Amino acid sequence: MDLQLKGKVAIITGGADGIGFCAAQLLAAEGAIVVLADIQEERATQASADLNATGAQSIAVGVDVHDEASVKHMVDTVVERFGKVDILVNNAGIGYFKTMDEETMDEWHKVLDINLTGVHLCTREVFKYMKAQNSGRIVSIASLGGQIGGMKVTPGYVASKAGVVGLTKSYARNGAKYGITANAVAPGPTETNMAKGRYSADTTMLGRLAEPMDVAKVILFLSSTLADYLTGVTVDVNGGALMR
Ligand SMILES: NC(=O)c1ccc[n+]([C@@H]2O[C@H](COP(=O)([O-])OP(=O)(O)OC[C@H]3O[C@@H](n4cnc5c(N)ncnc54)[C@H](O)[C@@H]3O)[C@@H](O)[C@H]2O)c1
Numbered sequence: 001m002d003l004q005l006k007g008k009v010a011i012i013t014g015g016a017d018g019i020g021f022c023a024a025q026l027l028a029a030e031g032a033i034v035v036l037a038d039i040q041e042e043r044a045t046q047a048s049a050d051l052n053a054t055g056a057q058s059i060a061v062g063v064d065v066h067d068e069a070s071v072k073h074m075v076d077t078v079v080e081r082f083g084k085v086d087i088l089v090n091n092a093g094i095g096y097f098k099t100m101d102e103e104t105m106d107e108w109h110k111v112l113d114i115n116l117t118g119v120h121l122c123t124r125e126v127f128k129y130m131k132a133q134n135s136g137r138i139v140s141i142a143s144l145g146g147q148i149g150g151m152k153v154t155p156g157y158v159a160s161k162a163g164v165v166g167l168t169k170s171y172a173r174n175g176a177k178y179g180i181t182a183n184a185v186a187p188g189p190t191e192t193n194m195a196k197g198r199y200s201a202d203t204t205m206l207g208r209l210a211e212p213m214d215v216a217k218v219i220l221f222l223s224s225t226l227a228d229y230l231t232g233v234t235v236d237v238n239g240g241a242l243m244r
Pocket residue numbers: 013014015016017018019020037038039040063064065066090091092093094095114141142143144145186187188189190191192193194195212
């Protein structure tokens with residue numbers, strides 16, 4: 001089935017590693033032009049080279065998603081180079097594995113700055129272009145933690161990810177008349193650098209933790225024409241850890 005992603009320009013924040021890089025691989029395999037936008041610029045450059053060696057078309061751009069000027073520069077770079085942005089995957093994120101007592105106010109602010117304000121800065125910047133072209137796809141990564149209060153992560157992380165669900169609905173409302181859809185993915189514990197070794201498989205019904213590709217497949221789906229009639233939705237990707 002043709003997912004009609006050929007030639008589509010997709011920015012993936014945090015695309016150098018983990019879930020973001022897996023999403024980049026899947027989108028690129030469907031013919032999308034992929035932008036790996038990451039604070040780890042060197043790693044993104046290497047990841048882009050690896051992708052391009054497989055015949056994909058990708059570039060790396062350094063960005064700090066919670067810095068307004070940096071986000072503007074990243075989106076301008078993409079539009080100057082490719083003339084448009086069709087898809088934004090708001091994936092960049094950090095997490096602190098601490099109790100409420102241990103979480104410092106610096107950590108509270110930082111996780112909200114990156115995981116929540118970062119999503120908004122990137123979305124606001126691409127919205128301008130998506131509105132003008134009357135189409136666009138926003139896919140943001142929330143978390144099971146934001147839905148159940150977090151098993152090991154800080155309250156700040158939980159608040160940031162619950163916030164992403166609300167933002168997604170706001171973007172869906174604001175974008176609808178311009179052909180922009182906005183959806184989120186809420187993964188359970190996933191085997192990336194962020195969470196590796198921290199959770200046991202028996203927290204899921206399927207008896208295993210998520211691989212980053214499990215999450216990336218749903219990002220691909222939400223970025224494609226298969227999801228044309230979905231907006232404002234958060235898709236749970238948690239192996240049955242939360243059923244509702
Ligand atoms: N791994 C899990 O268990 C899990 C579960 C639920 C949700 N998530 C979410 O999935 C997303 C991807 O995480 P992952 O598990 O692949 O982790 P990861 O650490 O492998 O990848 C995160 C990427 O984001 C980048 N990044 C961090 N801060 C940034 C910033 N300020 N600006 C730009 N890039 C930045 C990192 O350099 C890294 O490449 C995150 O939003 C995370 O909160 C992860």
